[in-house]
Amino acid sequence: MNEDQRDTTPLPAVPPRGDPAGKPPSDQTTVVIPAQHAARRPEKTPVTGGGWWDDAPAGEIKTAAERPAPATADPQLALLGSSDKPPGEGSWKGVVWPLPKPLVKRIALGAAVGVVGVAAFAGIQQLGDDPADQAGPNGTPSPGQTSTTPDEASEGVRRAVAGEAVLQKMVDAVRAENRTEFLAAIDPQAKSFDEQARTIYTNLGKLPLATFQLRYVSDDPAALEPDRTRQLGGTESWLAQVEVSWQLTGFDAKPARETLPVTFVTRDDGTTYAASFSERFVAGQRRPIWALGSIDVAKSEHSLVISLDSQANADDYAEVTDRAVDSVSKVWGRNWRQKAVIYLPSKQSQMENVLGAQQGTYTQIAAVTMAELDTPQVGAPVRIVANPKLFDELGKQGRRIVLTHETTHVASTATASPVPLWLAEGFADYVAFTAVSVQDESAAKELFKAIRAGKVPKGLPAPEAFAASSTELPQAYESGWLACRLIAEREGQSKLVKFYRTVHASKSPTGLADAFRTVLGTTEQQFVADWQNYIKRLAGV
Numbered sequence: 001m002n003e004d005q006r007d008t009t010p011l012p013a014v015p016p017r018g019d020p021a022g023k024p025p026s027d028q029t030t031v032v033i034p035a036q037h038a039a040r041r042p043e044k045t046p047v048t049g050g051g052w053w054d055d056a057p058a059g060e061i062k063t064a065a066e067r068p069a070p071a072t073a074d075p076q077l078a079l080l081g082s083s084d085k086p087p088g089e090g091s092w093k094g095v096v097w098p099l100p101k102p103l104v105k106r107i108a109l110g111a112a113v114g115v116v117g118v119a120a121f122a123g124i125q126q127l128g129d130d131p132a133d134q135a136g137p138n139g140t141p142s143p144g145q146t147s148t149t150p151d152e153a154s155e156g157v158r159r160a161v162a163g164e165a166v167l168q169k170m171v172d173a174v175r176a177e178n179r180t181e182f183l184a185a186i187d188p189q190a191k192s193f194d195e196q197a198r199t200i201y202t203n204l205g206k207l208p209l210a211t212f213q214l215r216y217v218s219d220d221p222a223a224l225e226p227d228r229t230r231q232l233g234g235t236e237s238w239l240a241q242v243e244v245s246w247q248l249t250g251f252d253a254k255p256a257r258e259t260l261p262v263t264f265v266t267r268d269d270g271t272t273y274a275a276s277f278s279e280r281f282v283a284g285q286r287r288p289i290w291a292l293g294s295i296d297v298a299k300s301e302h303s304l305v306i307s308l309d310s311q312a313n314a315d316d317y318a319e320v321t322d323r324a325v326d327s328v329s330k331v332w333g334r335n336w337r338q339k340a341v342i343y344l345p346s347k348q349s350q351m352e353n354v355l356g357a358q359q360g361t362y363t364q365i366a367a368v369t370m371a372e373l374d375t376p377q378v379g380a381p382v383r384i385v386a387n388p389k390l391f392d393e394l395g396k397q398g399r400r401i402v403l404t405h406e407t408t409h410v411a412s413t414a415t416a417s418p419v420p421l422w423l424a425e426g427f428a429d430y431v432a433f434t435a436v437s438v439q440d441e442s443a444a445k446e447l448f449k450a451i452r453a454g455k456v457p458k459g460l461p462a463p464e465a466f467a468a469s470s471t472e473l474p475q476a477y478e479s480g481w482l483a484c485r486l487i488a489e490r491e492g493q494s495k496l497v498k499f500y501r502t503v504h505a506s507k508s509p510t511g512l513a514d515a516f517r518t519v520l521g522t523t524e525q526q527f528v529a530d531w532q533n534y535i536k537r538l539a540g541v
Helices: 073-078 099-110 112-119 150-176 179-184 192-207 226-232 313-334 346-355 389-411 421-435 446-452 474-492 493-505 511-518 524-538
Strands: 030-032 093-100 209-220 238-250 255-266 270-278 297-298 305-306 340-344 365-371 384-387
Touching: 099 446, 112 511, 150 192, 150 209, 150 238, 150 255, 150 270, 179 192, 192 270, 209 305, 270 313, 297 313, 313 340, 313 346, 313 389, 313 421, 313 493, 340 389, 346 384, 346 389, 346 474, 365 389, 384 389, 389 421, 421 474, 421 493, 446 524, 474 493, 493 511, 511 524
Parallel strands: 030 093, 305 340, 340 384
Antiparallel strands: 209 238, 238 255, 255 270, 297 305, 365 384
């Protein structure tokens, strides 16, 4: 289709809603997409679609002192890290494509293309733990909160000033590219952390940083165990929560933000140092990839690959991602930044650390798309995070399908879109399978099997059909894909894109129904009937 036939109108900023029928968002925190995908998205946060921009000059590294602090710096929120339900917001959603065990077997045997189609339609995993309530009835502190006396508050301020000075020293050193000054902020007696700090400094130097900031948020003087306090020594030691933010030049509209637990210690001469960046992580608290080990970076025309695995892998994935970006643009249009950031951990545990997930959560998931921000925000930086073992087993064509699917989510701002899951996942599959052809019998195997057994879906898959516990998860993905393909075959690919954009941009609880009527000239009820006939015909029934 010609470029000028596509709808290239930028997506306006819209508040994501729950179910298009006006029902409130479900508690389900994840969604699925073909070929192993996952994307966190806030249900009630305004988003800007269609365009990305740089709001900081290349090479500029801002310190905490140069950036105004947020209006509220809630210690409880800081301790929560990346929670599923930030205070005052709806639940976060994630879109996930797990690999069923039989599929892993097939992929290992080399049938990558055929199996990826099946893999694309597997389950959902929960991405985080609900935060504890911040206050009990009548505003009284709940467990985990403590009231402070004036003296305790004064001591807290003193610690914050000392800790902030250490953080400022580290940021200044990164700005000046002065490793000696950076390491001077590290506790000379923290031998194991000294090695990690050297790696972190080197890693930051490899990234195209527009901004890098460390900001002292809160502390808990009682958080360190007595044995740990004795081990640290010095006159005083404590654990603080520190907001770390960084922005990648040419890729991020706004800085990525995470909250790290940082241990401080004051030595006998009165000097305060940082003694750890990895103490007492709480459930859902994510870790920056550059703090997990030595990284290699590959930058290409459309991608930035940050790898904990190898430079060779980084270069290879940059090439595949460039092709994925081009494939997505051919369908979606070119009115997006056409950039993607890929994280390649060397092991699954690192992937789960980056996502803030419990260990073992992503055993059967090849890749996840996430917004790298602790709380919802317009223009949040988006990352595609790969599961190294499964990604390698997919083979070259399988990886291209997965990355095209995930890149579709980046382009369509799926991490913060109100479109129903069947449309989000189905559209991403449609783009991926347009780029790499897969036989229907492989891509819709489970759906065809159910239809041939007399189990024709009664309607388009509901959000709960994409739950990890759903017994019909593969069919849900396959159903969404074929629904999108039906629209493209009957109305043209440009109409499918326009349909997606219209649903995304609508501020009405009837946005989906309105789009069926105004864009496709039909009703959802009639479309479902047409779709049922379509999938029955494809299944040979």
